[in-house]
Amino acid sequence: MLAKREHEKNLPALLEQTLKEAKASEDLEGIDYIAVTAGPGLEPALWAGIVFAEELGKKCSKPVIAVNHMEGHLFSFLLEEAKPVEFPAIGLLVSGGHTELVSVESFNKYEIIGKTRDDAVGEAFDKTARLLDLPYPGGPKISKLASISRERGDEDIFKFTRPMIHTEDFDFSYSGLKTALLYKTKELGELSTETKERLARGFEDAAIDPLISKTAKAVELYGAKTLIVGGGVSANKYLRERLTTLSEDLGLDLRLPTQELATDNALMIAVAAFANLQTGKERIPQTIKAEGNLKLG
Ligand code: KG4
Ligand code: ZN
Numbered sequence: 001m002l003a004k005r006e007h008e009k010n011l012p013a014l015l016e017q018t019l020k021e022a023k024a025s026e027d028l029e030g031i032d033y034i035a036v037t038a039g040p041g042l043e044p045a046l047w048a049g050i051v052f053a054e055e056l057g058k059k060c061s062k063p064v065i066a067v068n069h070m071e072g073h074l075f076s077f078l079l080e081e082a083k084p085v086e087f088p089a090i091g092l093l094v095s096g097g098h099t100e101l102v103s104v105e106s107f108n109k110y111e112i113i114g115k116t117r118d119d120a121v122g123e124a125f126d127k128t129a130r131l132l133d134l135p136y137p138g139g140p141k142i143s144k145l146a147s148i149s150r151e152r153g154d155e156d157i158f159k160f161t162r163p164m165i166h167t168e169d170f171d172f173s174y175s176g177l178k179t180a181l182l183y184k185t186k187e188l189g190e191l192s193t194e195t196k197e198r199l200a201r202g203f204e205d206a207a208i209d210p211l212i213s214k215t216a217k218a219v220e221l222y223g224a225k226t227l228i229v230g231g232g233v234s235a236n237k238y239l240r241e242r243l244t245t246l247s248e249d250l251g252l253d254l255r256l257p258t259q260e261l262a263t264d265n266a267l268m269i270a271v272a273a274f275a276n277l278q279t280g281k282e283r284i285p286q287t288i289k290a291e292g293n294l295k296l297g
Pocket of ligand 2: 069073095096231232263264
């Protein structure tokens, strides 16, 4: 519940500061809509945002659009470059709670074609970081250690099994990799900095290979011209490099958010609301409900 109270405490000050930076007035003059995340996520935290947005909407007589958090990630690349998208596209969404492959026919027509059967890839980064005594969020720290080992050209590489890499579907699994890391760290005992770097690299290789191979397979099957990537893990340097190579090899237009806008932010929620308005898919219910398990589609 701490998250909920923290949100309630921070929201008024955040709004004040944002309006000041945007040189907008307190009554939101010149602003047409308010966008708020309705799900998925922790419901108490979602409610804090929804109640705040609805009160603001009433006070300023502005409609409030309910946005899907994952749609925010899917559209966050538009913040980087607003050039037209060539469809069909494949979307790869990688965050702390989700790992999904999405077939995107157009801005308002898409469906999930594969997902993780257990842990999300970001969660695997965070759990591996904890095993290596690194603080949350683990992704950026693991990435840094792994790149030290890669740049040093370590040859004695820890090789973990690539989960589900050869299955015919577009699903993923990350809980086995987490367990493999747990056993390996137990076996090794005290970990030197260099061993941690090599472990991080072994983990990152095993975590990212299935993302690349399943994405390639999906691109081929769906005849995609564009590859859209989003979610906190899309800030990962090595993943971005692998996606760049893949896109060059397959002649794809790769659309990624900047590293700063890959992780959760409010701009992506605004851009998803904007995309929804453009395609007539906006949801402006009388009252918005927090939907912890809200699905994409
Ligand atoms: O999308 P996000 O900000 O929040 C959720 O919706 O979950 O994603 C957070 C996840 C965390 O698991 C975090 O460790 C991971 O994204 N992450 C990264 C990197 N930056 C954030 N994972 C790998 N490499 C990174 N550079
Ligand atoms: Zn997110």
